Amino acid sequence: MKKILHQNDSGFVVTCRHILFENKPIAFAHRDHIYEEGDSGWQFLCGGGHNLEEAKLVTMDEIMKFDSGIKSFISEPAGCKFRKDFEINKWKGIKVYNSFAKTINWLRRVVFKSK
Ligand SMILES: [Zn+2]
Secondary structure (H helix, E strand, O other): OOOOEOOOOOOEEEEEHHHHHOOOOOOEEEEOOEOOOOEEEEEEEOOOOOOHHHEEEEOHHHHHOOOHHHHHHOOOOOOOEEEEEOOOOEEEEOOOOOHHHHHHHHHHHHHHHOO
């Protein structure tokens, strides 16, 4: 088991090609513990399914260009999850650990392993 590193709010984030290249909005955000230097623990994904080829690493500054609203919760600790409510254009915390959060957590671990 790797050592958990200190929280780094300016590290790299995992996102998907749909957000970067296909104009899909960020729908889900989830933060995991940090095991690698330079990682923020964050992942920001659209609402669709994802495979490894669709996952991309970008900087925190880069992802904020797509949705500045994420600034409001970027310092929340590992384990937090948020979804965008598009009807009111606001981010909301997700209390229940749903299957989507599990999926994106798995995706992030695989992306960092394959770096
Ligand atoms: Zn996507």
